[in-house]
Amino acid sequence: MKRFAFFILFLLVTTKLLAVDAVETLQNGIKVHPKTGAAKTIEINVINSQIIRVQASPQNKIPQVKSLCVLPGLQSNAAFKVTQNASFAQLSTQDITVKISLVSGQISFTDRAGKVLLQETKRTFSPIAVDNDKGYTFQQVFTGIPGEAIYGLGQHQSDDFNYKHKSEDLFQYNTKVSVPFIMSTKNYGILWDNYSQSKYGDPRDYKDLNQFTLFNKNGKQGALTATYTNKGSAAIVRQESAIDYENLTTVKKFPVNFNFNNGAVVWEGSILPNNTDIYKFSLYYAGYTKVWLDGKLVVPERWRTSWNPNTFRFSFPLTKGKRSKIKLEWKPDGGVSYVGLKALSSSPIEKNGNISFWSEMGDKMDYYFVAGKNMDEVISGYRTLTGKASIMPIWAMGFWQSRERYKTQDELLNVVNEYRKRKIPLDNIVLDWSYWPENAWGSHQFDLKRFPDAKGMVDSVHQENAHIMISVWPKFYTTTKHFKQFSDKGWMYMQAVQDSIRDWIGEGYVGSFYDAYNPDAQKLFWKQMKDNLYVKGIDAWWMDASEPNIRDCTDMDYRKKLCGPTALGSSTKYFNAYALMNANAIYNGQREADHNKRVFLLTRSGFAGLQRYSTATWSGDIASRWEDLKAQIPAGLNFAMSGIPFWTMDIGGFCVEKRYGDSQLLFDKTGKETEDLKEWRELNLRWFQFGAFCPLFRSHGQFPYREIYNLAPEGHPVYKSLVYYDELRYRLMPYIYSLAGMAYHKDYTLMRSLAMDYAADQKTYTISDQFLFGSGLMVSPVYNYKARSREVYFPAGNPWYDFYSGKQIEGGRKLSIEAPLERIPLFVPGGAILPVGEVMQYSSEKKADDIEIRVYKGKDGKFSLYEDEGNNYDYEKGAFSTIDFEYLNDQDKLTIHKRKGSFNGMLSNRTFRIVIIGKNNKQEQVVRYNGNEIAIKF
Known part of the structure; x- marks a missing residue:
């Protein structure tokens, strides 16, 4: 009996010692060597009390690899506690507990109340070698939470919204932008730090x-x-x-x-x-x-x-x-x-509602678990990891006109002049591709026959109080000096040159793209842009084909050959982050050249972390079709919920069916509308009405021309409505720019799913054709031809108001709402406070010294009016102001709090025209505000 007791004691001590040996406490977490499972080493690091990093490797140590999307040097001061027994090690912060099996290495994440948010199940690794590059193909499966909705993954075009029980292939291509971040309505997110082709959900390929x-x-x-x-x-x-x-x-x-x-x-x-x-x-x-x-x-x-x-x-x-x-x-x-x-x-993964990430190649498995009290906090955690979103220049919040393409400087200047002459608001004109000589793509030179005075053209745009954005591709013909500067250093992707691939221009020319993964190549790219374009006064950059798209419609294997090898390794391993590297080149280059002029980039592709480079993304060369219009709504929402707040699209769609081109010609000849022309105008108007409430407001596309006055003649109902929503965009500028300020200062998301603000109402989880623009406007786009009504869901727990009439609607129900051609259904929740200014011809035309403040009764409400200088980076140094408005519904009282902060040019005194909107009444009061607190009782 004594021997048996001694043996039991020996086993317990031995087991305890083995457990201690299996867990190593680090300065910022723990390292574990599980007894079984695919990973021999797992490291858990505390980023802060709500963010945990997990690294796993089939090796005995974790490879040290610099992240491309996560900020370097993140230091945690968050306290954590480590406990363990024979089976598990546990790491706890103030907000999260992470539990890891010492046997299998499986990890679970629970909140403070002990509720499981996420739990690992299957993890696999298999070796892969591409050229001289070695790594692993791997997959991590998690059990999801029943009833949750999953958003994010970037921007895709299959009209998918909630990714629960669904899958998505994550690679970059024209119209497809992959961001390896998801967010749950249960208030957690996963950032998957890998740059190869990846898959969310089912990792299998579709079969014939x-x-x-x-x-x-x-x-x-x-x-x-x-x-x-x-x-x-x-x-x-x-x-x-x-x-x-x-x-x-x-x-x-x-x-x-x-x-x-x-x-x-x-x-x-x-x-x-x-x-x-x-x-x-x-x-x-x-x-x-x-x-x-x-x-x-x-x-x-x-x-x-x-x-x-x-x-x-x-x-x-x-x-x-x-x-x-x-x-x-x-x-x-x-x-x-x-x-x-x-x-x-x-797939069992989809059936069970599991979450899975699979990546083709990486040195290790590396992901971040992000928790929050709500989805905004989860996005804030994502930006803690990947960088804050810059505040775009205020003019970028206005209307942009673009075309594929303005072929001469006179064409471009005539458009700006026509907008000014007609008094239609405009802030930005875009010069698309092929302004260079036909055989000199990548030279950054203007074709002097068509653009004889590019500097004079830019100056003329500026004299009209507008801005100019120019298209710059990372593409170079072999005949250009710029190509040779890159190729001499070994900084060009040469497969396309070796294969003599000719593009679609003229007789066809051979060229390729530079290697944006090389830091020195990035500097050269910016220097070429600065010396040839920035010196002419260009305001912003349109970074086209940044997937990179070296040749359309190739198979995936050949695409990877065309895009590498990169300076960091094979293109298989570094397939998805090109746009991020390219944006880094221009952002840091321009800030070095002029540290206080706001950078603004628009790119056709993106990746996690893009927001830190003052970069927005557009949805690529989509079609001018009703189904594409509808698909942009969930595409934009998921992109925003991937943590990148500024997104836009080609209003009207880029690629056009032949019937629309024909109808435009018939209209020009006969003066009568054909049926195709009627549909064309309605399609563009409905798209424009939707676009007016997106983070960026930009019209672009192929022929027929997209200028407001080219879409319909003055006096036509379509023309009138186009102008109305353009003017409304500018009237809402105090609201919109405040949202842009919140994106930086509070990690806010401008374009929001209904679930972000109404998570308690699960009916909102799958609504993909309505959205919130800020928390104060609910937008319900019309996406069917000849539709003059549509169903709208009004989330529960709130009264709602028709934006135009002020009519109140109770929440928690779906109604058929009238949608005449001239109007998009637009609603305001009770408790919203909307600042509404005057119509302006451009964003800086008038100071906001006389603003209407609309307060909608039914709930308590808050809004912070944000202002700064609008065009520089002094806001990073504290040069901005906020005025907080607070409405108490039970007391029918509005408090305008004392102004906080200051900046050059700030208004000291201003007029607020307060409009209180209730179920059956509207009250108005004029207030003179000098920066001190005012309380208004109604």
């Missing part, structure tokens, strides 16, 4: 349709029937086991004589699955496309231009042993065009 048993249209087993028709030619009928024509390589499988300009294809037959399941389908399309399953039109007609395909996903239930008819109709729209249809069985 031959995963099913296929039958042609006559019922014969083996393939689908593909019928190719060309105008004036006999039909070609083939039996095909896959619809896979998605890139420049696979389109070679089309019949040799198939004419994309006048052709059409129909694939039809039946599919027989091996299992009963809800299958996921991925449609890749350019041209006009429709899909039917079992006679049901599951994909109504969608269109994209031939050179820029899109992906649309849908699900459909299939039954084992039962054939389902399938039909895909496709009509290319000129030029080489692309189409594909693939499928996947449902």
Whole structure:
């Protein structure tokens, strides 16, 4: 008995010693060597009481690799406590407890109340080598929380919103911006610090349709029937086991004589699955496309231009042993065009509502868990890690006019002059690509035949109190001096040059992109821009094709060859962060050249941390279609909830169907509206109404021209409404610029899902076609042709007011709301305080010395009016002011608090025209304000 007791004691002591050996306490966390599991070493670091870093490696030590997106040198002063037993180690801060199994290495995160927020399950590593670069492919799966919604991941075009039970492929491409950050309605987020192609959710690739048993249209087993028709030619009928024509390589499988300009294809037959399941389908399309399953039109007609395909996903239930008819109709729209249809069985990850990140290549697994009391705090944690959002110059909050493209300086100046002559507000004009000589892309030189005096052009824009943004690509023709400056140093991606890839300009020219991962190459890129463009007075930079997009429509493997190797390693490992590196080049370059002039960049791609470089993103070369208009709403919302606050799109869409170009010509000749022209005008107006309430307000696209006066003649209802919303944007400038100030000072998000402010109402979680612009405006875009009403959900717990009429609506219900052509449904929650100024022709035309302050009754409310000098970085040194407004609903009392702070040019005295709006009444009072507190009782 004594021997047995001694043996038990020996085992307990030994187990305890082994546990102690397995855990090492660090200055900022712990290091653990689990007994089993994929990771031999796991390090948990405290960033602050709400942010935890997790690193895992199959090696005995954690590789030290500099992060590209997380700020260096983050130092934590947060206290934490470490405890352990034979099975677990536990690290606790004031707000989070992290528990790790000493056996498996699995980690769980709980809040102060002990509620589990996130828990690891499966973790895998497998070695990968690309060229001379070695690393690991890895995946981390977490159990999610039932009932939560998941947002973020950047900006994608499949009209997805809540990513719970969904998946997304994370890579950069034109119209697709991948940011590896998610946020839950349960108030936590995950920043996945990896730069390779990654996948959220299901890591599997979609498979060809031959995963099913296929039958042609006559019922014969083996393939689908593909019928190719060309105008004036006999039909070609083939039996095909896959619809896979998605890139420049696979389109070679089309019949040799198939004419994309006048052709059409129909694939039809039946599919027989091996299992009963809800299958996921991925449609890749350019041209006009429709899909039917079992006679049901599951994909109504969608269109994209031939050179820029899109992906649309849908699900459909299939039954084992039962054939389902399938039909895909496709009509290319000129030029080489692309189409594909693939499928996947449902994933356990998606079914279970789990969260998963998979990355193709990295030195280690590295992620950050971010907690908060609400979703705004989670985004604040993300910016603690990746950098604060700069305040954009105030003029960037105004209206921008752009076109693809202004071909001469006279064209550009005439547009600015026309806006001023018509008294239509404008702050920025954009000079798109190809202002250089045809054979000199990357020279940053102007074609003197078309732009004989670029400096004079810029000066003329400035004399009209407008600003000018110019397109700069990281692309260089081999014949330019700038290319040679890079190539001589080994700072160019040379695969495109070696393969003699010619672009689409003129006879076609050979060129490539510079390596933005090289710090010295970044400095050279900025120097070339500064010496040739900045000296002319250019105000802002449009960084196009920053994915980088060296060649359209290549397969993924070849894209990676074209984009590397980088200075840091293979393009496989560093595939997604190019836009971040490129933005770093210009931001730091300009701040060094002029430390107090606000930098402003617009880029077609992005990555985590982009906001710290005063950079916004637009949604790429989207189509001028109603379905694309609708898809921009969740795309913009998810991008904003990825932590990057400034986003915009091509109002009206970039790529245009031929019918709209034809209708514009008919209108010019006959003076009458065709049906296509009516739709074109309505599409642009509805898009413009939506765009007026986005963080940045910018019209752009191909022909027909997008200037307000080119969209409709003066006096036309469309013209009047376009001008109304442009003017309203400027009337709301005190509100909008205050939101921009909050983005910096309080880590605020301007474009907000309803769930961000009304998380207690779970009906808001899946509403993807309404949003909040700040907390004071609820925007409900109209995205169907000829729609004159739409359903609007009013979140519970709040009364709501129609912005135009002041009519009150109770929350917690869905209503059909009138939406006449001239108006977008727009609502204000009870408790909102909206500062509304005068109409201005440009953002700095008038000082805000006379502002209407609208107060909406029904709840207590607060608003902070933020002001600074608007164009420099003195706000970083404390040169700004705030005036806090506070409304107490029960007392019907508004307090205007004492002004805080000051800056050069600040108004000492001003007039506030207070308007209190209630259910059945409106009261007004004029207040003279000198910076001291005033209380107003109604």
